[in-house]
Amino acid sequence: MTTFGNTFSGGPDCSICPSSRPAFFRLDPEKIRFPPGVVRRLDAVPEPGPDEVDEAKRSTLKLALIGGMLALGTAGVASFLRFAVPPPAGSATYPRVQLLYSDGTPVLASSYRYASTSTDLIVFNYPLDNEPNLLLNLPGPAPGGIGPTQSLVAFSAVCQHLGCIPPFISYYPPGACGTFNGGRAFIHCVCHGSTYNPAVSAPGGGAAIITGPTVSPLPQVILVWDQTTDQVFAAGEVGPAVKGHSSTLVGGNVVFNPVTAEAPQIPTQQCPV
Numbered sequence: 157m158t159t160f161g162n163t164f165s166g167g168p169d170c171s172i173c174p175s176s177r178p179a180f181f182r183l184d185p186e187k188i189r190f191p192p193g194v195v196r197r198l199d200a201v202p203e204p205g206p207d208e209v210d211e212a213k214r215s216t217l218k219l220a221l222i223g224g225m226l227a228l229g230t231a232g233v234a235s236f237l238r239f240a241v242p243p244p245a246g247s248a249t250y251p252r253v254q255l256l257y258s259d260g261t262p263v264l265a266s267s268y269r270y271a272s273t274s275t276d277l278i279v280f281n282y283p284l285d286n287e288p289n290l291l292l293n294l295p296g297p298a299p300g301g302i303g304p305t306q307s308l309v310a311f312s313a314v315c316q317h318l319g320c321i322p323p324f325i326s327y328y329p330p331g332a333c334g335t336f337n338g339g340r341a342f343i344h345c346v347c348h349g350s351t352y353n354p355a356v357s358a359p360g361g362g363a364a365i366i367t368g369p370t371v372s373p374l375p376q377v378i379l380v381w382d383q384t385t386d387q388v389f390a391a392g393e394v395g396p397a398v399k400g401h402s403s404t405l406v407g408g409n410v411v412f413n414p415v416t417a418e419a420p421q422i423p424t425q426q427c428p429v
């Protein structure tokens with residue numbers, strides 16, 4: 157199964173829960189070079205005759221040649237390693253990007269296409285191209301919510317436990333699982349059962365934890381509403397670093413403006429026990 161550029165081959169067990177998400181590196185062959193050789197000038201000496209072979213000088217030259225090759229080899233390996241392990245990709249600041257639907261139409265806050273009862277997965281990558289987020293329309297006002305009812309929010313779609321992503325982590329509308337979370341909406345990861353409350357901010361930001369095994373809240377994307385045009389932008393993130401990243405801004409390529417929310421997909425849902 158391929159979802160947002162990620163391939164799954166099994167069901168919701170730990171084998172599909174990468175603890176880290178690899179960054180993509182590109183080596184610049186122009187930078188992988190060995191240093192130039194060193195040329196030394198020697199005093200001129202008479203050429204030995206064909207029968208005048210100086211064994212001592214020959215041995216000295218052999219040793220010098222071997223030493224030079226070793227020095228060049230060491231320097232070459234060091235130079236190669238320096239360029240073969242590039243600095244981690246990322247960004248110094250959060251970009252401001254407009255959100256579009258997959259058909260190219262701008263997301264408008266006052267007429268968001270998906271009701272608070274919809275379980276369709278609307279996912280966009282931000283701020284890096286390997287950091288998916290859920291775009292949700294909650295039943296009512298929520299911390300960080302935008303739009304006329306302050307209900308449009310976005311959270312990381314990378315579970316903070318071991319990194320499961322959609323379709324295994326998804327939104328559960330009010331009443332989807334009886335009285336769980338008091339019958340209110342929640343976010344649930346079926347890999348190991350972590351649940352998050354999108355209507356409650358944890359200290360430091362992010363969706364508060366309802367149940368573990370996660371010990372970290374779900375990072376929240378800062379959405380900005382342009383009330384003149386009704387358009388929606390992503391402009392930052394609060395809470396802990398996205399799972400698998402040392403910093404939310406490090407470990408991938410920064411997205412370009414605008415970003416597209418992927419077409420709706422059916423989540424893998426199962427009520428928490």
Ligand code: FES
Nearest residue numbers: 315317318345348
């Ligand atoms: S990865 Fe374990 S609960 Fe989500």
